[in-house]
Amino acid sequence: MTSVDENEMYMVRQAQSLRKSDPSSAKAWILTAKTLYPNAFNVQYEAYLLERDAKNSEMAAQYFSIIATNFTNQHAELWQEVNALTSALRNETENTPEQEFYVKMYKHLTPEVQHSIFVHTISNCGDNLQQCIHSYILMFNKFPKTAVTQAPRLLEMLAEGMKADPDVYQRMLVEEVLPLIQNKPPELNPVLACRLYTNSLEYYLRQIMDDEKCDTTEAWKNIFKVLMLCGQMMGWEPFLPFSKQVNQNVYWDKLVKILRSSPAGSSQVLFYATTLFIYSLHGYIRKLRIEDAEVSHVLVEGFIDWTPEGGEVQSMDWTPEGAEVQSMEPPKFSATTAISQELSEAFLHAARCWQLLNTEQFQRDFSQLMLALPLAPWISRFLFDLAIYFGHRDEANKLMADMTTQSTLVQSLQILSLNLMQGSMTLQGFQCILKILAELPATSGQLLENISLKSHRHMIFLPLTKIALIQYCTRAITSRLSRMLFEPNCSDRLLGDLLALLQLNPDKDILLKQHIFNLITQRKSFSLHILSNYIIATDIIEELAYIWNTQQQDDVNFELTGSPTGSSSASGGANTPAAAAAAQPRRIGTRGADKGARDEFKSLIRQQIARCNEHVPTLVANFITQEHLTLVQHIFGMAPPVETIVIK
């Protein structure tokens, strides 16, 4: 140490010793030292500290400028201060008093010094990527002009950082950097620009998926903004800005227009279409789930009215070959609930984009993009729905395995729907019905319109409500059973069970009921032992009473209740309540009708009418559950050990 250094240190020490007790004297020491050793860092730094500790921002700025200009790259103390300064600048709104001082001091620095602080900070960051990025961001904030030339470097760093920690750097990119370069996007190499857009998209999608309180409209507005920005950087034809009100057709039309004027596989179409696809997909998924409607919805196969005369134009009893033919023409969506329309639109938009993106020109790039984005839960659901929409049953079955997050209720329903698509009711399908009925949701809901249509295949967005589910299951059974009416020698029990099922929707299936009553009337002998337990619908009871009365005149054995006769009775009935009720057989027959029997019949009718306020859907559901063995026998002509069927 030279004597000059010693003297210099002596004076600094003197100043330090007086810093607290007599700041003026301390400053006098430093002032003197500065005239003696103008190039000594320690002296200048002490001068700065004195002003800093006195909260004298203007003077501190003056000294800071001297150090920052003359002693860069040398002193740890200086960088400590620079870091304190930059971190204070970073969050100006929530600063400690100490940090506020730095902010004030910064304002007193000349722009040159301010700028050089950032430049030096950046060049001194070394391996500290995050700090470096922060410094860039700060510099762009304070010196917007620098963004034009320096932004590409910063964006490269962000892309670099995302490899290690996507969350942090995506947030920085989206929340901090993009707003800075928004007004004057820099020129960027296309690969990087695309990557940055993908990263931003990923960031917002995570936000949408993970944060329930996320304002999705805002998020989409931002996504479109970033898309525009990246498009600008790559010289793309501008797309439309986001607006919640804009119909998705408008976006689609614009996309088609761009598509026509672009070379095959062009990245602008790829990114616009992908964005549009995800937007529609999000709309679809959101509407399926509870977010937008009161209840969740599940896309299922609709029913087709069946008449023996005309048959079906498109039968549900497709042969596999027939299925392929029919799949050429996509099904319609039935307007079952208020939200059906929106759901189907969102679905079709997503499907349209999906198809475009899976054409050969985009397929490779698109599948790469999909891998990068956290869309798996949405995509698997969408693809499954898409498969059943197009009637690709095998594919749907495969996709079923990917949907791990679903409830068993939804799963059962989807399997049922798949089975129905296949055509005839299967054991698996029937098992699903029982499962669904076993875990009905609490939400009551209401009966749906249009779940069965004439003539063409259609899809239904089934709300997960109690009544809608019962209706769907019931319909699945009746549409099967009703065909058996036209087979010769259908059993009494089949007619009775159908009547019980048809109670659910008294205004519908008039023709079918009429047909059943005709069959009953034609029979010389008829037994309806489920009457007292399950039939309470007034129209049916009235009709039965009428038949009973008219049949009395003829000499037929018309038995409305009583012991099971023939093979039509349930064989395993001993386990069910219905069977228990039938354990005490009562015969109200027309043969040898006496007054007693007539009174008994009347009281039975009265008793059933009195029950007309019971909840019919629950009754029907109970009927299916309790009488499932009989129903299985109707459908499959045997009584298989249902309990042992395991649904996968």
Next chain:
Amino acid sequence: MCAVEALTRLETLIASRNKQNLAMQIISEFIFLERAKDGDVRKMQTVGGISQMNIYQEFQLILALIDYFSRPGRDDTRNAIFLSLFGSHLTPQRSRLLSRLISTAVSGSVAPLLSSAGTWMQQVGCKTQPSLEVAQNIVSDFISFSRKTPEQLRHLPLVGPHFAANFMVAVADLYLNEKRGGVLTPPPDALLDVITEWTTENPQLCQAPQQPLVLPAGAIAMPFATPLAGLLRWVVLAPLVSNRQAYSNLHLSLLHTLLKTVNNGESTPLHAQDLMQIVTSLQKYCAHLAETKVAPEEDAAYLKCMERFAQAVQIALSSNYITNHIQLLCVLETLPHHALMKIVLAAHKKL
């Protein structure tokens, strides 16, 4: 009332040099209402007449003068009249009147009058008896008899910077000056505070007298003295009598002044002689220490004095602010050892 008219007449008289005597006569007779014992006008100017003014008349005259100087007019005329009214040799009555007039001007912030008074002070010399009396009187009026320093005094550098600077020169001479009674009398605290405030907030104040004076034709401008020399003596010698923090502040403020007024050849430098007085006082103190067998190097007061002295010398030298500095350095070397002083001396001997 005749004074008002007289003042107007004086304006024209003073413009012509050969009517000086008449002007003086008018001043004596109609303004100060003086009567010579023997009626000799010429004698009156030197010896002074005996005024017959009563307190009420004095009061009226002050008002008339304030009023006159407040009117718009040329600076040189005003300065000429002021100098004619109050020369360098004043009768006790005129001196008393002058003090009152200036105190009144300070309280009333009468800028033109204070400007003339500043010129007057410089012309008669800030350290001459009349100036010192005026300064002493301001201290009495505004510091000693006032519980709180009046705003008017605190703002004096803004109203009359020239006057304030000259006032500082004078008042600096009044305190901590061994030439006055052989003892170091510290200034009143309030005065010290005011001076510190002035110099801190108006770093150029100590150079205020540097502005050229506006004088009547033919008059020779007197050189001005900077208050720095006297104030430096205050802060350097203060540790011998007081521990007040205010001296540190004033010291720092003076250092800033020294640092900022780098000598460009125009500003008044510090003369080595001005600082010699400090050396003398310190030597005397060391002699006193020697009597009580205390080494100066172990005496806190001495060390503090030297600390400030060395700092001031260093900064003044670095600003090229001291004339004849070789002589000063030689004298400083004779003082008992002080680390910083040694560094400073070493630094400048090399040059």
